[in-house]
Amino acid sequence: MILEATMILLSLSSVSSSDFGFNDAVLQIKPWPTENCSVVPAETRCKAVTEExxxxxxxxxxxxNIVVSFPNSSQYILNLNRVSKLVDExxxxxNLDYEIKAIDDKCSQEIVLGKIIDITEWCPHVIIGIPCDYPIAGVARISKYLGNAGVPLLAPSAFTYDFTAEKISMSxxxxxxxxxxxxxxxxxxxFLRIIFTKYEWKSFLLLYEKGDFYEIGGENACYLTMSTLVYTEFVGYNYESKDLSNINxxxxxxxxxxxxxxIGVKYGVILSCASHSKIRKVVxxxxxxxMMDRNEYIFFNFALYNNASEPDLPWYDANDTDNNEMAKKGFDSVLTFYPYRETNFNEIKEHTFRGFYYLNDIQEALIMYVDTIKEIIDNSSSDFKGCNIVQRLxxxxxVNENGWNLTLNCNAQRLSKFALVAQTNGKxxxxxxxxxxxKTIGFWDPGNFVFPPEKPVCGYxxxxxxxxxxxxxxxxxxxxxxxxxxxxxxIIFYRHYKLKAEIYSQSWKVNYEDIAFLTKDRRSSLHSITTIKEYDEMSLAGDKQLFATIGxxxxxxxxxxKLPDVxxxxxxxxxxxxxxxxxxSNDNLVKxxxxxxxxxxxxxxxEYCQKGSLQDILENPEYNLDWTFRMSLIMDVTRGMHYxxxxxxxxxxxxxxxxxxxDSRFVLKISDFGLHFLRGNDKSDEADANSYQYWKRFLWTAPELLRMNNPPAPGSQKGDVYSFAIIMQEIIMREGVFYIKGTSLEPKEIIEIIRSGPDANNGSPLRPTVSSENVSEQSDEITTLIERCWSEDPHDRPDFATLKTKLRQMNRKENDMNLLDNLLTRMEQYANNLEALVxxxxxxxxxxxxxxxxxxDQLxxxxxxxxxxxxxxxxxxAFDSVTIYFSDIVGFTALSAESTPLEVVDLLNNLYGLFDSRVEHYEVYKVETIGDAYMVASGLPERNGLKHAYEVGRMALDLLSSVKKxxxxxxxxxxxxxxxxxHSGPVVAGVVGHKMPRYCLFGDTVNTASRMEQxxxxxxxxxxxxxxxxxxxxxxxxIELRGEVEMKGKGKVITYWLNGEKADNVFLGEDFLSPHHIPISARPSTPRPRSIYDPDTSQRKVVELRTGLDAIDFVKEIDTIKKCHNHVNKIEPEQTVLVKITPSDETEVPLLPKTQENR
Incomplete structure (x- = not known):
C-alpha cells in the first residue's frame, strides 16, 4: 500500500522541529556536514606510501578486484548469490576490467577474517559486505592494512552506533x-529521543528478540537496536528489558x-523490536x-527492513484470520519506525521482496565507487590509494534512474530519512x-492520536x-x-444573543471622517515616499478602467x-x-x-487592487499571457466563485x-457581489438605453435571466456559471467580450438574438468563438468545458465545485507547484512582460x-x-570674509509707471539675462533678484581666500560696462x-524654508552692502x-576716495569709488591667495623673454611671459593681439604658450606641453 496523499503532503513540508514544539538540541551529536569534506587537518590525511x-x-x-562477502543462504535478504549477481550486472x-571474489562468510567473524587474509596477495580494491555487525567490525579494522593504503568497505548493514561515530581521522x-x-x-x-523529550517521558519497557530477526543485520539486530538506545540518547532513563526469544x-x-x-501498571511506553509474528501476538x-481501550499505553515498534512509503500490514496473518480484527484494533495504538525513501513505486513495482531497498543501496554505492575510479583515470592520476578514495567518496x-539518491556526509554515512507510521482501522x-x-523532525501530523503519560493512570x-x-x-x-x-x-441562547448583538453593532459601518482620500497633491508630495511609490506603480500599470477613488x-x-445619494x-x-x-474572507474575493x-x-x-481589472489586462497588448498564466487566472475565478x-x-x-x-501579486479577486439593495439604486446606466455601454454590460448575462422582465439582482448560481464561461472565452481568445469570428454584431444585436432563443440563430444558440489555436494541449477538454458552462439549459451547466475539480485535473502543472512557486512564476512572467516598459x-x-x-542647481x-x-x-x-554686490536701477519706479506690466517684465528679463550671461564668467554666486534689485556674493558657499573682492570688483565693472550698451x-x-x-565682511549663510527653499545671507555685512548701494x-x-x-x-x-558719507545706522563712514582697472600689469601681493588656485605670485615678477612661433607667417615673435597670470592678462601684453577669447583658465608655471594670430580679430590660445620642439 503506497501512501500517495501523505507523500504529497510531505513534499510540501519544509519546517524545523521547533515549529512542532520539539527540541532537537537535546541530541548528543550535531549533524555532519556534506560539503568541503576534502578540507581535513593534516594529521587526518593519507600517509605517504613509499612503495605502492x-x-x-x-x-x-x-x-x-572486488570482494563480495555475504552468507550463501536464502534466509538472508542480502545473500551471496543475489548480491554477486547484482554486482556483475x-x-x-x-569499460573497465574487473574480477569478483565471492566469500560465503556465514555471518561469522572467524570465517570472514580468515578468508579476507587468504586473498591479501590477490590485492582486493574494494569490499562489499558484510551483513552482520560483529564480522563488519573485524573486517573494518583490517581493511586499512589491505591493498594500496587501505581498501574501502561498502557496508549496507553497518547499523550499530559504533559504526556511525566520528571516523574522519585516519587513526x-x-x-x-x-x-x-x-x-x-x-x-x-x-528520532525517539526528540519525541520522548516533547512528552516528558522518563521511563519505558524494552521488548526485543535476539536470534530470530537476522535477514539483513544478523541475529543481533534487535538486541543492538535496543543497546544503541540505552547507551547513546537514553542514558539516565529508567527502563526494563525483556527478551522475547525465550517465550513459550x-x-x-x-x-x-x-x-x-x-508492563502491568508500571509502564505506559513500550519499545519493541522482534519478528512480525511475535509483535503481532504481543499486540x-x-x-x-x-491496554488499547483508554489511551493509557503506547507501543513503539522498529521495522528495520521495510520502507515507510510502502509499509506492510502488521496486523494481518493469513494463517490466523480469527484474530485479524483484534490485531487491527490493537495496532491503532502502535507507532512503527521505518526507514523512509520517497520514490515512484509504480516504476519499481516488480520488486516486491522485503529489503529490496538495501540491495539498491549496494548498487548505488558501487556505481559511485566506479565513477570515482573513472574520474581518477580520466584525470591521468595514479593516486589509487584506498584512503584517498575513501576521502573522495x-x-x-x-541519483539513479528511479529518483533515488545516495548522498554521503563527511563522516562517510548515508543521509537517510525515517518515518513514524500510525495505523488507523488497518490503514x-x-x-x-x-x-x-x-537531525530535525521535518513533518508532524499526529491527527487524533493520543499520547499517554509515561505511567498509566488507571491501568489495564x-x-x-x-x-x-x-x-x-x-x-x-x-x-x-x-x-x-x-x-x-x-450556549445556544447566548450565541443567538451574541449574533444578534453583532448584527446590530454594525461593525461594517464607516464614519466618513475616518476616510483619508488620496488626492493628487498627496501623491506628488516630495515628503511622502510611500505615495510616490504608489504613483509610480499606477503609472507603470498603464491606462486602466479605474472607476473607484483611492483612499x-x-x-x-x-x-x-460611490453610491447614489439617497x-x-x-x-x-x-x-x-x-x-x-x-x-x-477568501484570497480570490475582494475584501x-x-x-x-x-x-x-x-x-x-x-480592497484596492492596483493592477486594475481582468478586462484591462486582457485588452493591454503589453501583457504577454502564456497558457499557464491564463489557467492561473481561470483557477482564481473558480476558487473565488466556489467560495x-x-x-x-x-x-x-x-x-x-x-x-x-x-492585485499586485497578480492574484485575481472577484468584486461587486452582494449588497444589491445598495447597488440597485444606481440608475445611471439606464440613462441612454441605446448606448453601446448599456448593452455591453448584458453580454455576460445568462439567457434565462435576459428573458425575464424583472430578473433578480443577485442573479442565480447557474447564471454565474454562464458568466464564467464568457470570461474563460475572453481569457483564451483575448479579442474582447463575446468575440464572434467573421462578424461585427453590436452588443444590442447580440442580446436581442440571445433573448429570442436558438430559433433566431438557425436553431443553435449564439455563442462566442473559441479557437483551438489559442488553447494549450487540453484544447478538447477546455472547449468542451466552456460549451457545458454556457449551455442553453441551466441544468446542463456544472456547478463550481465540479469546475474546480475539472480544472485542477487540466492544470496539473500548477497543482504540482506550491503557493510560493506559483506566485514567483506569475511575478516572473509579469516582470518579463514589463521589462521594456520599465x-x-x-x-x-x-x-x-x-x-x-x-x-x-540654478536655484x-x-x-x-x-x-x-x-x-x-x-x-x-559662517563665512569670515565675503564680498557682496548690490545694484538697482535708478528711476525704475517712474519707468515702471510709464510702461505696461508686460513691457516691465520684458525689460527685466532682457536685463537680467544680460547680467546672468556676464556673471557666469566670474567666481561668484547670484543670490537673488527682487524687482530691479540684483544681489551677488563671492567667497561662498565655496571659500576662495581674499579673491572674492577681486572677482566681485571685476564683475561690477563688467556689468557697468554692459549696462551702458x-x-x-x-x-x-x-x-x-x-x-x-x-562691501566685504563676515556673513552667515543657510537655507530657509521647505516649500520654496532659499539660500539666504545674514549679518551686518549684508545691510552695509545694501547701504553702500542706496x-x-x-x-x-x-x-x-x-x-x-x-x-x-x-x-x-x-580706486578714488569719495570722502565721508552719512549712512543710516552707521553714521559718517569713509567710502570710495571703483573707477576701473589700471592699464599696467602690477604685481599681485603675496597675501592675495585662493585655496583652489595657484597664487598669482607663484613665480618672480621679472618678465622672462620667450620666442613664440607664428605658423601663419613662419616668424618668431619675442614676447614677455609672466607665469602665474590669467591667460587674458597675458594676452594684453602682446601688441599684435587686439582681442582674445579666454580659452584657457590659467597658464601654469613651466608651460610654453603658442599664440596663433588669425586673419579675423580673434585669437586662439591653446596650451602645449613643454617639449624641445615647442621651445
Missing part, C-alpha cells in the same frame, strides 16, 4: 568503513503473563487485556519524519482507580446530563466606490447581509472593509471581466530627474542642492542708470573701506 602496491592501473591496463558495460579504526545502508540504530534513537509460543497464556508482569494480547552525491499514515541531514485492569457504587454513578450521570443540557441550551481607512489603502433605511435581513459581507451610508457621502470601501456560492451571499449576479480585479519609464524618469537637478548652490537631494539637513554656515526694448533712447554698492550714484560703483583694503592688495584697480 596493489595498483588498479599498471601502465595502460586498469582492473578492479552493475559492472557490465563500464580511527573504522575510517575505511562507508555506511551505505538506509538505516542505522542511532538515528532511530535520536505454544502456551496461550505466555504473552498475557509477560504483559501483566512486565493482540495487549488488546485483549484492554565522502560528501559525494548520486497506514505517516505521522512524522526525521532526517539525519539536519483499573487497579489504580477507585470503584464507585453503580447507583451513585447513575445519579451523578443523570445530574451531569441535566447540567450539560442546561449548559448547551444556555486610506485605518491605515489600509482602499478603493472607495437615504438608506436598513432592514434586519439587510443588516445580516452586511455582516456576512464583512465576514467573508469588504465597510460601508458609509451617511448621505450625501454614501460609499463602499473595498462565494458556499457563503451566505449565494451568488454574484454581475460576474464579468471588469468585476474581476488583479526601462523606458526609467529612462524618462532619469531624464526628468536630471532636469530637476539642473534646475535646483541653489550646487553643494547645498546635493545635500537637499540626499535628504540631508543644511545647517547654517543696453537698450530698453520699448524705450531705446532712454538710458538705464545702474547704481552699484560693494547711498551710491548712478553709473558708479560705491565701495566700502573694507573692500578697498582687499583690492589694494591686488594692486590693479583704479
Amino acid at each position: 602496491k596493489c595498483k588498479i592501473c599498471n601502465e595502460d591496463v586498469c582492473k578492479l 552493475t559492472l557490465t558495460g563500464i 580511527n579504526e573504522f575510517y575505511h568503513l562507508i555506511n551505505i545502508g538506509q538505516a542505522d540504530y542511532r538515528s532511530f534513537a535520536e 509460543s505454544s502456551d496461550p497464556n505466555s504473552y498475557s503473563d509477560l504483559l501483566k508482569e512486565s 493482540i494480547e495487549a488488546a485483549k487485556l484492554g 565522502r560528501g559525494m552525491h548520486y 497506514s499514515k505517516i505521522m512524522a519524519t526525521y532526517s539525519i541531514v539536519d 485492569d483499573l487497579s489504580n482507580c477507585p470503584t464507585y457504587d453503580k447507583v451513585n454513578i447513575l445519579l451523578i450521570s443523570l445530574i451531569s446530563v441535566i447540567f450539560f443540557g442546561l449548559v448547551i441550551v444556555s 486610506y481607512y485605518k491605515s489600509i489603502r482602499v478603493a472607495i466606490k 437615504k438608506v433605511n436598513l432592514s434586519h435581513q439587510q443588516l445580516i447581509e452586511l455582516k456576512a459581507m464583512k465576514d467573508l 469588504f472593509y465597510g460601508a458609509c451610508i451617511e448621505s450625501p457621502n454614501n460609499c463602499l470601501l473595498i 462565494l456560492h458556499g457563503s451566505p451571499i449565494k451568488s454574484h449576479g454581475a460576474l464579468k471581466s471588469s468585476n474581476c480585479l488583479v 526601462q523606458d519609464r526609467t529612462k524618462d524618469y532619469l531624464e526628468q530627474k536630471r532636469k530637476c537637478e539642473e534646475l535646483l 541653489l548652490p550646487k553643494s547645498v542642492a546635493q545635500q537637499l537631494i540626499m535628504g540631508e539637513s543644511v545647517t547654517a554656515e 543696453f537698450k530698453i526694448p520699448h524705450r531705446p533712447d532712454t538710458p538705464l542708470r545702474l547704481r552699484i554698492g560693494l 547711498n551710491g550714484q548712478p553709473l558708479k560703483i560705491h565701495i566700502s573701506s573694507a573692500t578697498k583694503a582687499i583690492l589694494d592688495k591686488v594692486g590693479r584697480f583704479d
